[in-house]
Amino acid sequence: xxNIDQPTxxxxxxxxxxxxxxxxxxxxxxxxxxxxxxxxxxPTFLSYNVLDGLEEKGRFSSFLSRSKGYSYxxxxxxxxxxxxxxxxxxLDSNYQLIWGAGxxxxxKP
Amino acid sequence: xxxxxxxxxxxxxxxxxRMTLRCTQDxxxxxxxxxxxxxxxxxxxxxxxxxxxxxxxxxVPDGYSVxxxxxxxxxxxxxxxxxxxxxxxxxxxxxxxxGTTDGYTFGSGTRLTVV
Numbered sequence: 345x346x347n348i349d350q351p352t353x354x355x356x357x358x359x360x361x362x363x364x365x366x367x368x369x370x371x372x373x374x375x376x377x378x379x380x381x382x383x384x385x386x387p388t389f390l391s392y393n394v395l396d397g398l399e400e401k402g403r404f405s406s407f408l409s410r411s412k413g414y415s416y417x418x419x420x421x422x423x424x425x426x427x428x429x430x431x432x433x434x435l436d437s438n439y440q441l442i443w444g445a446g447x448x449x450x451x452k453p
Numbered sequence: 454x455x456x457x458x459x460x461x462x463x464x465x466x467x468x469x470x471r472m473t474l475r476c477t478q479d480x481x482x483x484x485x486x487x488x489x490x491x492x493x494x495x496x497x498x499x500x501x502x503x504x505x506x507x508x509x510x511x512x513v514p515d516g517y518s519v520x521x522x523x524x525x526x527x528x529x530x531x532x533x534x535x536x537x538x539x540x541x542x543x544x545x546x547x548x549x550x551x552g553t554t555d556g557y558t559f560g561s562g563t564r565l566t567v568v
Contacts, residue, residue: 348495377556386543387496389556431496441557443495 346370348444350432355450356422364417364430364447372437378406378417379431381446387431390417419449427451455480457560459544465566466534474529474563476544484547485527486511486557487519489540496543502527534567541565 347369356362368376375394379387393399393408393415405418417430429446436442460475478485487499498511502521516538518530527546531538541564545557 352493379556384562386559386561387557388559392556433495440498441496443497445493445495 346434346436346442348432348434348442350430350444350447352445353448353450355452356419358422358424358451358453360422361418361420362422362449364419364432364449366415366417366432366444368413368415368432368434368442368444370434370436370442373410374435374437374439376406376408376415376435377431377433377441378415379433381429381431383428390430422451424451424453457544457546457558459542459560459563461563462561463564463566465568466531468535468567469533472531472534472565474531474542474544474565476527476529476560477525478527478544478546478558479525480546480548480558481524482546482548482558483524485521486545486547487517487527487529488543488545489513490543490562491540499529499542534565536567539565539567 350366377392378390381387391406398407403420408415429448431446432444433441457478466472483504486501488496490496497513499517500519502508505524508519541562543562544560547557
């Protein structure tokens with residue numbers, strides 16, 4: 345079956361760096377998305393990776409290893425506003441998005 | 454402000470009642486989607502529409518129906534609500550269909566409680 349695994353919850357300190365991991369098993373693969381979702385709000389698009397390697401966007405970076413079925417989202421210089429859930433989603437061979445349950449990130453002062 | 458509008462924001466519904474969740478977008482996106490989000494589970498696709506006039510079933514379509522009469526509107530109907538349909542419902546859209554690499558735009562959600 346198709347599956348996305350990511351940690352349920354993580355805690356980090358303001359100003360620090362945190363890495364949120366995601367492993368995926370899908371029938372075929374056409375890329376991986378990361379979304380941010382604040383409590384009670386809609387998910388918002390952060391990044392898309394289809395090739396191996398690191399993509400950097402300001403304080404946020406996303407990495408993909410297709411051979412390992414693995415991705416991570418790296419958040420630098422953490423701010424209190426980064427407290428949110430981070431959703432990993434893989435696009436399978438039929439271009440269906442398979443979603444992880446999300447990682448709740450708690451930032452402490 | 455361009456985006457997706459969902460209504461109502463929240464609703465408490467008696468079991469057995471019929472309910473339509475409304476979704477309107479003003480970005481002229483071709484594809485639209487309905488998801489439900491439950492605690493501890495990922496977003497699950499209920500129905501989708503790649504373009505006006507066409508619809509398709511997602512992962513969890515039972516008990517739900519949709520229509521896509523025009524580009525902007527994509528209502529979701531629960532014919533006879535059951536408690537297991539208690540969830541947060543998100544409508545989303547994308548410019549180029551399910552294969553898009555641009556990401557989806559989501560509405561703010563409808564929190565539905567069926568009692």
